Amino acid sequence: MATIKDVARMAGVSISTISKYMNGGNVRPENVQAIREAIAALDYRANPFARNLKIQRSRSIGILLPDMTAPFYGTVVMALDKTLREQGYHSLISVYGSNYGLERDNLRFLITNGIDGLVYIPEDITCDEFYELTASIGIPTVQVDRVIPGVSGDAVLVDNSEAVYQAVSRLIEKGHDRIAIITGPKSVLTAKERLGGYLRALSDHGILFDDELVISDQNAFATGYRGCETLLGLADPPTAVFTTNYDITIGLITAARERGVRIPEDMDIFGFDCVDVCTMMRPPLPVVHQPEVEIGQTAANYLIERLGGYDGPPRTTRLKCRLAPE
C-alpha cells in the first residue's frame, strides 16, 4: 500500500502539501497536476486508521437494536444508514436479539470500537448501566422507538398511545363494543403505551374493560395465531381485534381464515405496521402505520447535528402514526 510519503516523493512536494490537497486546501495548479498523477500512479488511498488516530474520530455510528428480521426495524435502519451515509458517516450495526447479556456486551463492544455516535433501540438495560458504559466516552446518543427511563438525550418515538386510541375509537364508532387487543410483552415501553391507548379509548367511550380480551405475549406470529384460538374459544368472543404488531396481525388473520371466520364481517381487525401489504388486501385491512423512514431520518439528523457541535438541551420527538386507509 502506498503512503502519503510515497506520493510526496513522487510528486516532488512535501507530505503536508499532499495532506492539504487531500483535504481541500489551496495548492498551486502545477502541484495539483503532479499530485494527481502520483496518486493515480500509486493508487494511493489515505489510511483510515492513521487519520482516525490523528483526528480522534472514526465517522462511524453505532446502531444497536434488538432484531433485524422485522420489516419495521429493517426499514428504520435503512433510512438511518442512508441519511448518515450522505453525511459521510457509516453504520456499525449490532443486533442483540432481545437478550439482556448481549445487549450489554454489544453496547460495550460498540463503545470500545471508536464510534462517534450511537443510535439505540434499548430494551432491558438500566439507566445506571447505560451511563456506566457510556459516560467516560461522552458520545452523543439518540434513543429510538423506546427509551430507558431516566436517561436524558435525544429520542425519537412515535405517538403510540394516541395512534391506538384513534384506531380503537374507529372500531367503537363502527359499533363494536367487545374489542380485544393482542399486544407485545408488557415490559416493553411501546406495548405498554399501546395498551394504554386501548384502555383510554374504551373508557372514553364508556366501555367496560374485560381482561379476557387482553392478550400480551411476544411480538410474534404465534402470538396472533394462538390469540385467535383463545379469543374464539371465549364464551362471548370479541367482534373486533386490535393487534399491535405486524407478525401478530398476520398470525391472527391466518388463524381466522383457516377457521372460516370472515374479515371484517365476523371479526373486524385493526392491525399495525406494513401498510403496503395490508392496504393491498381486499377489502384493505386498516392499520396503524408507523413512519419508519421519518423515524430513521430524524434520528440520523439529531445525531448529525450533535456531531456538528450542536449542544442544546435533549430533544424528544414523538412522530405521529397514520391510520391507513385514512
Add this chain to the structure above:
Amino acid sequence: MATIKDVARMAGVSISTISKYMNGGNVRPENVQAIREAIAALDYRANPFARNLKIQRSRSIGILLPDMTAPFYGTVVMALDKTLREQGYHSLISVYGSNYGLERDNLRFLITNGIDGLVYIPEDITCDEFYELTASIGIPTVQVDRVIPGVSGDAVLVDNSEAVYQAVSRLIEKGHDRIAIITGPKSVLTAKERLGGYLRALSDHGILFDDELVISDQNAFATGYRGCETLLGLADPPTAVFTTNYDITIGLITAARERGVRIPEDMDIFGFDCVDVCTMMRPPLPVVHQPEVEIGQTAANYLIERLGGYDGPPRTTRLKCRLAPE
C-alpha cells in the same frame, strides 16, 4: 480520556509493560495489581484508533447487501454478525437498496474504511469493477446467495435449482400438470436458477412448458397478488402455483383467499422461505426453506479462516434447502 501513558505513570511501570498486560503477556503479580488499580482509577480503555494504526487491522467486517427488510436477509445477517462477534469481529453493514450506483459507492465506502474482510450479496456489479475496487486492498471476500460471474473467491450459495426441482416434482406427483411459477427478476442469479429447476422438473416428468404460466417480476407482495389475478384470468388456469419468494407467496395467498379460492383444493401452493410462518398455517403451506442461519455461519467461518491466514483455493458451498413439511 486516559492514555496508556497515564496508566504507566500511575502504576509506576513502563508503557510497554501496560501493553503487555493488556495483551495477555507475563507481568509480575504486584505489577498486575498496581496496573489493575490504575486502570480502574483512570477508567482506561485502549484507544482503538491507535491500535488499528499500529497493527493495520480493524477487526471489522463489511457486509454489503441489497436489502434488509426481507426476513431472509435479516436472518442471514444476524447469524453472520453473531458468528463474527464471537471471534471478536464487528460488522459494518451497508445496504444498497438494489440500486446500481449505490452498490458501487457503498462498496468503495466500505473498502476505504479499513474493513478486514467483506461479505457481499452482489447484484449488478461487474467482475472488472469489483476487481478494480478491491484489488489494491487485497482483503478476503465471501460472496453470499449470488455470485458475480468471473469473480473467484469463497462463496456460499444454496442449491436453488435442486430445491425447486424437488418441490415442483412433489406437486406433479400429487397429480398436478398445470403448474405456474411466480418468480423474481430474471436478471438475478437465484431467480434464474429457480426457474431452471422448475423447467427441469416439468421436462423430466414429460409435462409441456406453457409460458403463460411463468410470471417474473420484482420480489414483492404485489407480484404475487397480481400474479394471482393474472393466473385466475387464464382460459385454463393452473391448479398449482410455485412461488420463489416469501413476499410473492403472501401476496398470492392474500389474493387467492379474497377470491374464495380454497388452498390447496382449488389452488395448491408451494412457497419459499419463512418456514415458521408457513408451517403454522392449517393445513401447513409447504415451502422451500433456505438455511439462513447456516448460510450466515458458513460465510462467517470462511472469512474467519481466511483472516486467520488460511490460503487455500476458493471454496464454493451450495447448501441444501429443506422442504417443509418434510
Add this chain to the structure above:
DNA sequence: GCCAGAAAGCGAAACGATTCGCGCAAAACC
C-alpha cells in the same frame, strides 16, 4: 553462594496521517 537461563521490564522506533508556525515568493498597493 554462584552462575546460567528464564522471566519481566524498559526505552525507542515505528504505524501514517494532520496541523501548527514559520519562511519564502509572488501579488498588490501607492
Add this chain to the structure above:
DNA sequence: GGTTTTGCGCGAATCGTTTCGCTTTCTGGC
C-alpha cells in the same frame, strides 16, 4: 521600486498504541 499583504510550501511535532532488542531481576540446580 519598495513595502505590505497574501498565498503556498515545508519541517517537525503529535495522536496512542505495539513491538523489538536489550538490560535487569529472579529462579533454581549444583
